[in-house]
Amino acid sequence: MGYNRLEQPDKLGGSPDHHLNPPEYAVAAPPPSTRKKKVILLTLFSIALIVASGISAVLLVRLRSGASGKPESAILRKPTLAISRTCSRTRYPDLCVNSLLHFPGSVKASERDLVHISFNMTLQHMSKALYISAGLSYLQMEPRVRSAYEDCIELLDDSVDALSRSLVSVARSGAPTSSTHDVMTWLSAALTNQETCLEGFAELRGSVKYQLAARLKDLSELVSNCLAIFAGTVTDDFSGVPVQNRRRLMETEIPVDNADGLPRWLSSRERELLDLPISAIHADIVVSKDGNGTCKTIAEAIKKAPENSTRRTIIYVRAGRYEEDNLKVGRKKKNLMFIGDGKGITVISGSKSIYNNLTTFHTASFAATGAGFIARDMTFQNSAGPGRHQAVALRVGADHSVVYRCNIIGYQDTLYVHSNRQFFRECDIYGTVDFIFGNAAVVFQNCSLYARKPLPLQKITITAQNRKDPNQNTGISIHACRILAASDLQASKASFPTYLGRPWKLYARVVYMLSYMGDHVHPRGWLEWNTSSFALDTLYYGEYMNYGPGGAIGQRVNWSGYRVITSTVEASKFTVAQFIYGSSWLPSTGVAFLAGLST
Numbered sequence: 001m002g003y004n005r006l007e008q009p010d011k012l013g014g015s016p017d018h019h020l021n022p023p024e025y026a027v028a029a030p031p032p033s034t035r036k037k038k039v040i041l042l043t044l045f046s047i048a049l050i051v052a053s054g055i056s057a058v059l060l061v062r063l064r065s066g067a068s069g070k071p072e073s074a075i076l077r078k079p080t081l082a083i084s085r086t087c088s089r090t091r092y093p094d095l096c097v098n099s100l101l102h103f104p105g106s107v108k109a110s111e112r113d114l115v116h117i118s119f120n121m122t123l124q125h126m127s128k129a130l131y132i133s134a135g136l137s138y139l140q141m142e143p144r145v146r147s148a149y150e151d152c153i154e155l156l157d158d159s160v161d162a163l164s165r166s167l168v169s170v171a172r173s174g175a176p177t178s179s180t181h182d183v184m185t186w187l188s189a190a191l192t193n194q195e196t197c198l199e200g201f202a203e204l205r206g207s208v209k210y211q212l213a214a215r216l217k218d219l220s221e222l223v224s225n226c227l228a229i230f231a232g233t234v235t236d237d238f239s240g241v242p243v244q245n246r247r248r249l250m251e252t253e254i255p256v257d258n259a260d261g262l263p264r265w266l267s268s269r270e271r272e273l274l275d276l277p278i279s280a281i282h283a284d285i286v287v288s289k290d291g292n293g294t295c296k297t298i299a300e301a302i303k304k305a306p307e308n309s310t311r312r313t314i315i316y317v318r319a320g321r322y323e324e325d326n327l328k329v330g331r332k333k334k335n336l337m338f339i340g341d342g343k344g345i346t347v348i349s350g351s352k353s354i355y356n357n358l359t360t361f362h363t364a365s366f367a368a369t370g371a372g373f374i375a376r377d378m379t380f381q382n383s384a385g386p387g388r389h390q391a392v393a394l395r396v397g398a399d400h401s402v403v404y405r406c407n408i409i410g411y412q413d414t415l416y417v418h419s420n421r422q423f424f425r426e427c428d429i430y431g432t433v434d435f436i437f438g439n440a441a442v443v444f445q446n447c448s449l450y451a452r453k454p455l456p457l458q459k460i461t462i463t464a465q466n467r468k469d470p471n472q473n474t475g476i477s478i479h480a481c482r483i484l485a486a487s488d489l490q491a492s493k494a495s496f497p498t499y500l501g502r503p504w505k506l507y508a509r510v511v512y513m514l515s516y517m518g519d520h521v522h523p524r525g526w527l528e529w530n531t532s533s534f535a536l537d538t539l540y541y542g543e544y545m546n547y548g549p550g551g552a553i554g555q556r557v558n559w560s561g562y563r564v565i566t567s568t569v570e571a572s573k574f575t576v577a578q579f580i581y582g583s584s585w586l587p588s589t590g591v592a593f594l595a596g597l598s599t
Helices: 033-064 081-088 093-101 111-138 143-171 177-200 207-215 219-232 268-275 298-304 568-572
Strands: 285-287 313-317 320-323 327-329 336-339 346-350 366-368 374-376 379-382 394-396 401-404 407-409 415-417 421-425 428-431 433-438 441-445 448-451 460-465 475-479 482-485 498-501 509-513 540-544 562-564
Touching: 081 093, 081 111, 081 219, 093 111, 093 219, 111 143, 111 207, 111 219, 143 177, 143 207, 143 219, 177 219, 285 298, 298 313, 298 327, 394 401, 428 433, 448 460, 460 475, 460 509, 482 498, 498 509, 498 540, 540 568
Parallel strands: 285 313, 313 336, 320 346, 327 366, 336 374, 346 379, 366 394, 374 401, 379 407, 394 415, 401 421, 407 428, 415 433, 421 441, 428 448, 433 460, 441 475, 448 482, 460 498, 475 509, 509 540, 540 562
Antiparallel strands: none
């Protein structure tokens, strides 16, 4: 999960020191021409966004300047009452006031208008940062620095897109409640993106890091302020859990049809798609290693898939082991569905780890950021092994993504649920240290989480959630799952206790509900971050009606942030219907799910 999570003296297992602070200019290879083209496109896109934002700002000034048409002064000594009230809701009020006072139109704006202005202003800052940061691409960098730098450019680009969509959404009058959830999700993702960028450079040094840091100054705080300002205008509880003691009644559970176990609102076509054998499904692209399909490799299939498509593109990956490191479904590859021949039959495997001079973000065997991503009936694996430490098998940052009936296999950092809204159903996930980590709003349902035998002196931790801001609508919900010991751990599970999670960031949020827990789970349940008191008062760790030998709560931790949930209203905040608002988008995927608590 980034270098700040790796080389600590009492880290779970640790790793050699020679990966700390590598010399930045050891390798001086210039970036390839394709990267130059990409940077040019990014910069042009950024310029366009800056111009668009500027136009909207000018229009706002004209609207606010009255009949005289004279714009107000750009810099004022004293904030208006509306600005003071708006900024008082934020975590960085001084930055909020100063940034708004410098933005045209803010002095005559109402509190409602300041929501739009804050988004516009932050988008301009983000676009400018991307434009300027892209210019660093031509500097010579050591591979590890290059990896962190490329992460930042990708993440900045994604954040510009998220902020653009958020601005469009808040500009609509009378936007539906679903748009509120969208905006909260996109802003939360943009903030997570900034943190991921900075984490990639955490243990590095040199001019690239410092130049990039100067260009990204205050971006995380500006996005955080947008999140707080928008949250303050919402009367409903958008985050899935009460924020500032706001409460919301439990939504009505969606009934399940007893005949086939699927929700009643699934269309006949969707039910048919779930029941059909693979051979009866019409695939747009077929991947086959023997050459009898459309493509021989998954990389080629992803390249062939259309960009920004509103229709579902089905990619059928036939049986076989596909060893293609760092496969990626980019942000523009929307609505792709990957179907395999089954767990352990269609296998996508990579072997990259941080020992390849990559960031954790960059090690993923398969990564998906295109909205509407679905994977079904296949295995994602990172075969680097336990001694290579951080090595991601699957990274997902795609909004409205579904992973169904899949194996996800690795050791440390197996599954990176990076950002946005995600749903996992009937998956088997294997790992050792922090093997489900990230800051998505994600629900795991009817999944099996297998603890594997770790390295000597390591402790097994299932989750490491990194919610940094209390307004982010993110967290990990594990609902009706099984917490089990893998076969290699059975004989030594007394020597390697398993913990349900440890807090990676200040507002970490994880719940286990109605799940079976084996006897390998330590009675304390949860683990501190490197034996410190960090986040123990601010995290939210909850358990609701779990069972099995490891589910006993009598000896659980006594942290202020830990709670045994007894209210169905509170527990329901973490269901599909409320936490990821899946009842509005999951039906179209054809994947069965429980909307409420009922099993």
